[in-house]
Amino acid sequence: MKNTVTSLQEMKQRGEKISMLTCYDYSTACLMEEAGINAILIGDSLGMTMMGYSDTLPVTVDDIIHHCASVSRGLKDTFLVADMPFMSYQTSVYDAVKNAGRLVKEGHAQAVKLEGGASVCQQIKAIVNADIPVVAHIGLTPQSINAFGGFKVQGKNIERALQILEDAKAVEEAGAFMVTLECVPEELATLISKELTIPTIGIGAGNGCDGQVLVYQDMLGMFSGFKPKFVKHFANIGEEMKRAFSQYDAEVKSKAFPAEEHNFKIDPEVMAAVESAASTKEFKLSLDYETELA
Numbered sequence: 032m033k034n035t036v037t038s039l040q041e042m043k044q045r046g047e048k049i050s051m052l053t054c055y056d057y058s059t060a061c062l063m064e065e066a067g068i069n070a071i072l073i074g075d076s077l078g079m080t081m082m083g084y085s086d087t088l089p090v091t092v093d094d095i096i097h098h099c100a101s102v103s104r105g106l107k108d109t110f111l112v113a114d115m116p117f118m119s120y121q122t123s124v125y126d127a128v129k130n131a132g133r134l135v136k137e138g139h140a141q142a143v144k145l146e147g148g149a150s151v152c153q154q155i156k157a158i159v160n161a162d163i164p165v166v167a168h169i170g171l172t173p174q175s176i177n178a179f180g181g182f183k184v185q186g187k188n189i190e191r192a193l194q195i196l197e198d199a200k201a202v203e204e205a206g207a208f209m210v211t212l213e214c215v216p217e218e219l220a221t222l223i224s225k226e227l228t229i230p231t232i233g234i235g236a237g238n239g240c241d242g243q244v245l246v247y248q249d250m251l252g253m254f255s256g257f258k259p260k261f262v263k264h265f266a267n268i269g270e271e272m273k274r275a276f277s278q279y280d281a282e283v284k285s286k287a288f289p290a291e292e293h294n295f296k297i298d299p300e301v302m303a304a305v306e307s308a309a310s311t312k313e314f315k316l317s318l319d320y321e322t323e324l325a
């Protein structure tokens with residue numbers, strides 16, 4: 032079944048959970064499509080997972096377009112959302128619409144996601160008016176890391192919890208068709224999910240959300256360092272990759288790889304003729320001549 036804005040909203044109405052993962056490349060996109068994941072996010076987390084930055088702030092619209100277009104070529108039924116990176120929409124409503132348009136035209140995204148609540152409602156309205164579906168992102172918004180003073184759970188006191196609830200209502204009112212809730216207490220996320228008619232997609236926001244999103248390297252266990260509390264390792268791919276890389280290294284050095292079954296063969300008669308021609312004086316002279324010319 033093809034996932035669309037409407038089908039994702041109908042899933043909420045039926046009480047069916049929505050699965051979403053980040054993705055940044057064609058091969059992984061093909062696997063997620065085959066696995067039946069509902070939606071893929073080209074998250075600006077690619078700045079950290081793919082580019083090695085310590086946060087998402089340096090990511091550009093061109094970076095997102097590059098990865099989004101690659102992923103789009105692997106998808107058929109999975110819905111594709113592209114993140115709007117830092118300063119691609121905060122600067123003006125004009126920039127927001129122009130950059131959202133680029134993500135759709137050049138990246139082949141079907142929707143864009145941007146961080147912020149009431150403060151970005153003008154941008155959300157304008158992008159939706161340009162017929163580009165918008166996913167909002169509230170709670171912990173990693174592009175505000177310097178304002179928040181780090182990656183911290185949001186909405187633990189009355190004031191901030193009410194502000195997140197108000198942001199959720201504001202982005203729905205502005206026309207967002209879905210909203211990501213990042214790192215907010217489970218009870219608050221459940222309340223917001225009940226209050227809104229649009230689906231909520233949680234990351235570190237508990238099971239009361241209408242769907243879940245995770246960064247795929249996190250859920251595959253590809254990083255051995257820090258594991259956030261909300262991440263579950265569904266596999267230990269990082270260990271398996273390391274094991275395969277060291278086995279490859281050892282087999283290249285011991286000449287165990289490539290083995291007979293990996294080699295291409297030539298007809299022995301053809302090879303004998305090649306060897307005989309290669310040993311003639313004329314062939315060696317022509318090789319010297321070519322070397323001189325080079």
Ligand code: KIV
Nearest residue numbers: 053074075076234244
């Ligand atoms: O960039 C990203 O991967 C995200 C998810 C964490 C929701 O925004």
